[in-house]
Amino acid sequence: MSIETSFVYPGQGSQFVGMGAGLLEERPPLTAVFEHVEAVTGRPLIEPMLHGPEDRLRETGTAQLVLFAFGIAMTEALAEQGIAPELVAGHSLGEFTALVAGGWLGLDEAAAAVARRADAMARCCRERAGAMTAVLATGPGEVAEVLARYPGRCDDGRPGTAVIANYNAPRQTVISGDAAIVTEIGESIRAEAIGAAEPLPVAGAFHSPLMRPAEKELTDTIAALPLRRGHTPMVSSITGEPISDLERYRDALAGQITAPVHWTRTARRIVAHRPRRVVEVGPGTTLCGLIRKIDRRQKAHSCGDTSNLRALAGTYA
Template sequence: MKKAYVFPGQGSQFSGMGHSLYHSHQDAMNLFEQANEILGFRISDIMFDGSDDELKQTRVTQPAVFLHSVILALTMEDFAPDMVAGHSLGEFSALVAARALRFEDGLKLVYARAMAMQKACDAVPSTMAAVLGLDDEQVEQICAGVEGIVVAANYNCPGQLVISGEKVAVQQACEALKAAGAKRALPLPVGGAFHSPLMQPAAEELAKAIESTHFNRPICPIYQNVTAQPHTDVEEIKRNLIDQLTGPVRWTQTVRNMVADGATAFVEVGPGKVLQGLVKKIAPEVSVEGVQ
């Protein structure tokens, strides 16, 4: 019997996140204050009292979700993972929780990633769309037949994918997907085409930051998005983190591989319950809980 800890990504943020954690644990308070100092603004104030619009700012969203998840993991008394994984941004949270990255280095990388992604988003009109009710292969084939850049970006669970790419190409793909029988194919309120080739400039920028950061061997395997496989080798982990920006999040495959490798209990650490819902759909036989 093995326990898997999983960490959410962008979109899980909410006003008030981390507030009770800050006020109930001295170590948590210290880490939040350290984060405020590193970032040069009081992100904790925005997390606790900010509006939804303030929390959606790129410079806030990714570090906020990261901080909530990581500070929870670092202050849990019984945190003893047999394996970890994170959805997109959550992969950085998982790496800090598994001691592959120091807290401050993880935060600096997440902030660098957020700003690089924003720059790439500003360069080309791009978006993402949720697709429900089609097989993975059907979605891939339809995207491949559309002119322009549009790819499968998030394999969230069976029958639920997110596609990503140039705005016009995503719109055309949505029409074709609905014609093929998709229950829904609708654009998402995001700033750009994450996990697509359009993120290449961001990947190059992030690569420089990752190469200049010290990584340790994690205390347990981390199942990474781009391969859905367990990794402990530092160089492999770094390469997969860079490739993640332009490659898909293989969440369905990740959870299945973790279960095949013995995971019987999953714990989502961080804001929201998105991953708990996805794990239940992918592997209904395992136990699932959340820590917020």
């Protein structure tokens, strides 16, 4: 079955100071989205988003909520132009934005869950030094072989860990775990010419066992979420499959922050519907780039500012 448009929502790391400035200036009613999320969570979002400083916007608690609110606001801006998705998906944090955009979860409940998720993850980052590194120009099988050679130990002698956190594209994988071990593995990958290894500017080891305390902390929050059948089909990046059974999906969502992101599988599911366009709703072009790596024939558009919005509206007109 072919579709017209799919929306995809990026995760943490795509934020930058000044994002949303043009959107709020040209479409003042969208300020209400950010103010509503601020009211629900008790967190300032507009000020750090527009003015920073960068270190503050990079903080997990701020970054996740800003990106979540931005995705919802931009979805509303697209709807005002008559642009709505027939399929949605989100990468990591973007899963929660997609749930709201697709009608699977209410805005207030999702905003509160994102705030608790971000806080729990931030505590894990403070308690144990973690890191993430993107491995390029080689496949996940080769990366897994390298990981198997490094059971690793932390600086204090504790057993350490490193795992595949993101299956982003056929030749782009992200590893995550204890900082010292991830650094050592990255150096080994470069030294052995297995691929390129680029450390990511993140606060900790997301989508790894180091987030287990946060997963336990969020168990009751996820169990209480009022998930419902959405008005727009959604592919989960946790499983790479469409959501069908809500209780099975709830179980998957409960383990989302320790489970790997299966974006390659997710993108292939989207592309199988032969959408006329895939729209990355959020700042940056990360997901557009990954989708093109997965299928060069697929048209992908970014929509992170008002110029993108006007250009996209023009293609519909």
